[in-house]
Amino acid sequence: IKDGWCYLASVMDLYSKKIIGHAMSKTIDTPLALRAVKNAVQLQKPSTPLILHSDLGCQYTSSAFKQYIDSTKLITHSFSAKGCPYDNACIESFHASLKKEEVHLVKYFDFDTARLSIFEYIEAWYNRKRIHSSIGYISPQNCEDLARKIA
Template identity: 45%
Template sequence: MKELGIRACWARPYTITTLNSDFNSRLTNVLDRNFNPERPNEVWCTDITYIWTIADGFVYLTSIMDLCSRKIIAWTLSKTLEVEEVLKCVEIAKQRREIKVPLIIHSDRGIHFTCRKYSELTNGMKRSYSEKGVPYDNACIESFHSLIKKEWLNRKVILDYDHVYYLCFEYIETFYNTARIHSHCDYMSPKQYEDLWNKVN
């Protein structure tokens, strides 16, 4: 590999990055790892990941994925972990999508996803939560956040918030959603898969 100039991509081990709320009896896993819904806007999943920059320290990427197509339908980047950034991401998703069926929105048990403001914003949706400390219950969005780091961000020296925003936009909007193929999508991109689904349904 050294002779060919090939360098392995190192993936950081999973670490818990948000505080879990203690409402075990009230937060249920409605999704139950059913990661293959039949139609768009049947199940969304969401999570937050940390990204390190030289000038601004950690910044925080919140993403929402439609599980049918694995498309990232909304994302926000912020310098703080204020709940308003999560709410903004949900608002963007609601504005972009026409929800015609009862919707499940799945997340971990972090305080951003269990607070009153989040409950009010997702009123009418079925809120679903991973079991405490079990990232596999939200495997698809966890996998996306791993991919954006492994395939894109970890290959760069990230200077500041503006730089990482540009990199996230470049990866999500011009590559992941529109060009990166997925076995789940019959080796189409998320956009191609959704376009085909809408055409035949």
């Protein structure tokens, strides 16, 4: 990319494996993490308490991030143990798939091109078509749709 690095913050529903919130930026900081979580809340409109799990990065431990989480009155923030990457295995697996199936196969012209391509990967491919063995070889959107029918 001629514009330099791109950073992606993403929020996954662990039940369906669907990416329910994401944001991209040229910097990795609290506003990036907040946009991803706010996008998830806006899209999903949760009405029951939920747990948001993250690592101990400064963007997730900042006072602004904590203030937003507390303001929702629905989200409990859970952190990974220090130096324990296994706590975030699901989202790390998503990021590995994103890199193998999209990022490492394409040379992006600029930040906006990368952002659009990654948006399309998440929304058109990963959430709607890509099957997952952990949810019975269906797509995350299909899993979410089936769960809503049952509820």
